[in-house]
Amino acid sequence: MNANSMPSRKAPAHFEDQILEQGDLISKKLHLLSVQRFPPNAKKTLRSFSLSEVANYVGVSQSTLKKLHLEGKGPSPQTSSSGRRSYSAEQMLELRQYLDAHGRSDSRMYVPHRRVGEKLQVVAVVNFKGGSGKTTTAGHLAQHLALTGHRVLAIDLDPQASLSSLHGFQPELDQISSIYDAIRYDGERKPLSEIIQQTNFPGLDVVPANLDLQEYEYDTPLAMADKSSNEGKTFFTRISRSLAEVDDRYDVVVIDCPPQLGYLTLTALTAATSVLITIHPQMLDVMSMGQFLLMLGGILKPIRSAGAEVNLSWYRYLITRYEPTDVPQAQMVGFMSTMFHEFMLKHQMVKSTAISDAGITKQTLYEVERSSMNRGTYDRALESMDAVNAEIAGLIHQAWGR
Numbered sequence: 001m002n003a004n005s006m007p008s009r010k011a012p013a014h015f016e017d018q019i020l021e022q023g024d025l026i027s028k029k030l031h032l033l034s035v036q037r038f039p040p041n042a043k044k045t046l047r048s049f050s051l052s053e054v055a056n057y058v059g060v061s062q063s064t065l066k067k068l069h070l071e072g073k074g075p076s077p078q079t080s081s082s083g084r085r086s087y088s089a090e091q092m093l094e095l096r097q098y099l100d101a102h103g104r105s106d107s108r109m110y111v112p113h114r115r116v117g118e119k120l121q122v123v124a125v126v127n128f129k130g131g132s133g134k135t136t137t138a139g140h141l142a143q144h145l146a147l148t149g150h151r152v153l154a155i156d157l158d159p160q161a162s163l164s165s166l167h168g169f170q171p172e173l174d175q176i177s178s179i180y181d182a183i184r185y186d187g188e189r190k191p192l193s194e195i196i197q198q199t200n201f202p203g204l205d206v207v208p209a210n211l212d213l214q215e216y217e218y219d220t221p222l223a224m225a226d227k228s229s230n231e232g233k234t235f236f237t238r239i240s241r242s243l244a245e246v247d248d249r250y251d252v253v254v255i256d257c258p259p260q261l262g263y264l265t266l267t268a269l270t271a272a273t274s275v276l277i278t279i280h281p282q283m284l285d286v287m288s289m290g291q292f293l294l295m296l297g298g299i300l301k302p303i304r305s306a307g308a309e310v311n312l313s314w315y316r317y318l319i320t321r322y323e324p325t326d327v328p329q330a331q332m333v334g335f336m337s338t339m340f341h342e343f344m345l346k347h348q349m350v351k352s353t354a355i356s357d358a359g360i361t362k363q364t365l366y367e368v369e370r371s372s373m374n375r376g377t378y379d380r381a382l383e384s385m386d387a388v389n390a391e392i393a394g395l396i397h398q399a400w401g402r
């Protein structure tokens, strides 16, 4: 027998003993794998961005960029041996500042930070259907907003910690705090500013998750039953209260919710100013989303009287992993559009191996090198992703009254 595998023909153990043993085996192996691939405390780096990407994200023409470079104005790009220019993400931010300082007379702002009177935008990405693309959406949205000059905080509210590991954080391995420490009920609570981690994207910080976060689902009903304190009864304010501490540091907060309708998701929804419901356009997924909406409405109604109000500037359904050539999927999108009209995002996130392949190495489309993939596949995926994210950024700016 291979020493690494489970004994298969022992006297049958109790189910709970077996799953404990198998769970332990899986986590040890995965731990080894991830330590080899990504040593603890290793910092992710970020590739540079091509002239066309910079033009797209900053919102200037490529010829303007070339002219600035020739005149020695603004940050100077790296030039490859074949003469291709590229900028780092930091340089893209410098470019924005340069353009604002030396801009034309139009009132356009290249640094899009919020101004006086514009509220912090908190976007919650939800659906209790597992695998509906919440983490992929939240990660790419947060990075896109950072690349387009916003100050972004991404909160991982899923005990599975997928968004954290996408950004190179493995709380269990790296011995760092998680969002649980900001919302827990006992004396160990920490300010959010002590938990926030910087990422490889300038302008994007992350609050990691870990398995402890699951405790919140058990702690909350106990805290609600505690007659000596009001903490539990107002559980729904715990994220918004934490966010208030760092409000002036960010423009947008993106929350990746767990695939369940528990206290974590409810707390995120009451902190949210907008909601994205991700949905894969297949019958079972749409049926399950229907159940999710009914349950959510049913829970929110009674707790509204306790002050748990969801006050949204907007909410939208986002079609994910879409294959437009698949007739039943296209019909399902049509069906949803006739029901939900303007509540559907106009752009869909198409299914692409570029997205899933990047995910295997814990990267997003904004991180992988285009040259490492089939270029046509990469370009189509990025076009779809950028269109979705630009539409969401437009809704955020609209909420600011721009």
Ligand SMILES: Nc1ncnc2c1ncn2[C@@H]1O[C@H](COP(=O)(O)OP(=O)(O)OP(=O)(O)O)[C@@H](O)[C@H]1O
Pocket (backbone or CB within 6 Å): 129, 130, 131, 132, 133, 134, 135, 136, 137, 158, 162, 258, 259, 320, 321, 322, 349, 350, 351, 352, 353, 355, 356, 359
């Ligand atoms: N547009 C896409 N094209 C191809 N693969 C995708 C796409 N979006 C997501 N995926 C893949 O589908 C899987 C599930 O996506 P994701 O983790 O974003 O879903 P989720 O809703 O966050 O899941 P969970 O409910 O477990 O948190 C991942 O392996 C991801 O790489």
Ligand SMILES: [Mg+2]
Pocket (backbone or CB within 6 Å): 134, 135, 136, 158, 162, 256
């Ligand atoms: Mg997820």
